[in-house]
Amino acid sequence: MHPVRKKRLVTISAILVIIGAAVGLMLYALQQNINLFYSPSQVAEGEAPNNVMLRVGGMVVDGSVKRDPKSLAVQFQVTDFAHKVTIEYKGILPDLFREGQGIVAQGKLNQDKVLIAQEVLAKHDEKYMPPEITEALENAKKKED
Amino acid sequence: MNWIWFHKLGSPKWFFQWANKWSKFAFVIGLVMLVVGIAWGLGFAPADYQQGNSFRIIYIHVPSAILAQSCYLGLGVAGLVSLVWRMKMAPVFIKAVAPLGAVMAVIALISGAIWGKPTWGAWWVWDARLTSVLILFLLYMGVIAIQNSLDDMQLADKAVAVISVVGLINLPIIKYSVEWWNTLHQPATFTITAKPAMPMEMWLPLLLSTLGMYGFIAAIAMWRMQTEVLVREHRSNWVKKEILDNGI
Numbered sequence: 001m002h003p004v005r006k007k008r009l010v011t012i013s014a015i016l017v018i019i020g021a022a023v024g025l026m027l028y029a030l031q032q033n034i035n036l037f038y039s040p041s042q043v044a045e046g047e048a049p050n051n052v053m054l055r056v057g058g059m060v061v062d063g064s065v066k067r068d069p070k071s072l073a074v075q076f077q078v079t080d081f082a083h084k085v086t087i088e089y090k091g092i093l094p095d096l097f098r099e100g101q102g103i104v105a106q107g108k109l110n111q112d113k114v115l116i117a118q119e120v121l122a123k124h125d126e127k128y129m130p131p132e133i134t135e136a137l138e139n140a141k142k143k144e145d
Numbered sequence: 146m147n148w149i150w151f152h153k154l155g156s157p158k159w160f161f162q163w164a165n166k167w168s169k170f171a172f173v174i175g176l177v178m179l180v181v182g183i184a185w186g187l188g189f190a191p192a193d194y195q196q197g198n199s200f201r202i203i204y205i206h207v208p209s210a211i212l213a214q215s216c217y218l219g220l221g222v223a224g225l226v227s228l229v230w231r232m233k234m235a236p237v238f239i240k241a242v243a244p245l246g247a248v249m250a251v252i253a254l255i256s257g258a259i260w261g262k263p264t265w266g267a268w269w270v271w272d273a274r275l276t277s278v279l280i281l282f283l284l285y286m287g288v289i290a291i292q293n294s295l296d297d298m299q300l301a302d303k304a305v306a307v308i309s310v311v312g313l314i315n316l317p318i319i320k321y322s323v324e325w326w327n328t329l330h331q332p333a334t335f336t337i338t339a340k341p342a343m344p345m346e347m348w349l350p351l352l353l354s355t356l357g358m359y360g361f362i363a364a365i366a367m368w369r370m371q372t373e374v375l376v377r378e379h380r381s382n383w384v385k386k387e388i389l390d391n392g393i
Contacts, residue, residue, distance in 0.1 A: 020314050120266065122266055
């Protein structure tokens with residue numbers, strides 16, 4: 001390579017590495033702020049502060065959803081399979097909300113570490129399947145049982 | 146290794162003739178694949194077991210999101226070539242492709258918002274994936290703005306080359322955002338390295354629409370670059386001859 005071009009290439013690469021390192025360090029330092037939500041374990045370990053707007057994410061525990069028949073109030077638990085957090089919410093839940101589904105709730109933790117949520121968002125995974133296949137899978141599972 | 150093709154990129158005339166030959170080919174193949182892929186995905190692929198029909202927007206969202214990132218990768222490489230080798234075609238590429246990438250990023254952001262509302266329950270969340278794609282769009286806007294606001298063409302070319310190269314840092318952040326941080330956005334569905342996370346009849350239309358989008362954008366990029374070459378080289382004899390022979 002021509003020495004002038006080589007010099008330019010080295011200079012640009014060096015600049016890129018330095019800026020990359022700076023951005024990397026910044027993102028690393030901001031890790032807690034970039035994470036969209038706290039896990040139930042982080043709440044249980046006291047990492048999540050009380051009375052501050054934050055998000056908690058996890059899987060809705062099977063059989064934990066209790067709906068108030070007279071209003072839109074609903075109470076449920078989320079888990080990361082190590083710890084559980086109880087969430088209270090009043091409002092319309094997204095279509096994908098169901099037991100066993102991953103959700104992210106935004107709200108404030110009270111003294112008893114119950115999240116009083118103002119917004120509940122559903123998470124979904126990257127796997128897509130036609131309904132017939134899920135049915136077939138479930139039927140196969142039932143046969144095994 | 147044979148580097149002749151690389152040095153040919155320094156010749157606008159050679160590119161112009163090469164693009165004349167290949168742009169129509171890329172356009173026809175790309176458009177056919179794109180139309181078939183999107184029609185197949187929207188009309189005939191099976192619905193998802195959880196999301197029902199609303200998942201079909203994936204056939205627009207994923208191709209545009211992939212193209213938005215690929216165009217930026219192209220911008221970054223062209224920026225490097227422009228700064229180090231001073232090849233004439235590199236700044237032409239940046240100028241022609243930046244608006245295309247910006248459009249792709251907008252389509253990805255809007256289709257993602259439309260998809261997010263019914264499935265997640267929110268149009269927009271400040272999670273790492275969504276935010277880094279918004280930054281990608283803003284980088285494109287920066288490139289376009291600077292290109293158009295500097296009257297000195299050589300200075301403008303140099304400035305956008307620098308932004309293009311520096312912005313490359315955002316690409317791994319977009320790609321790995323869903324793995325490094327807790328995000329609402331799910332991890333990648335569509336990867337070349339892993340087994341697809343969906344059955345064939347859902348995956349094939351997605352593959353078709355993505356490849357089709359590549360062909361379609363490549364063709365439009367070539368035409369935009371040809372136009373830019375004619376503008377920049379309007380004093381040279383071959384351009385005068387080209388216009389006399391074939392019209393504008």
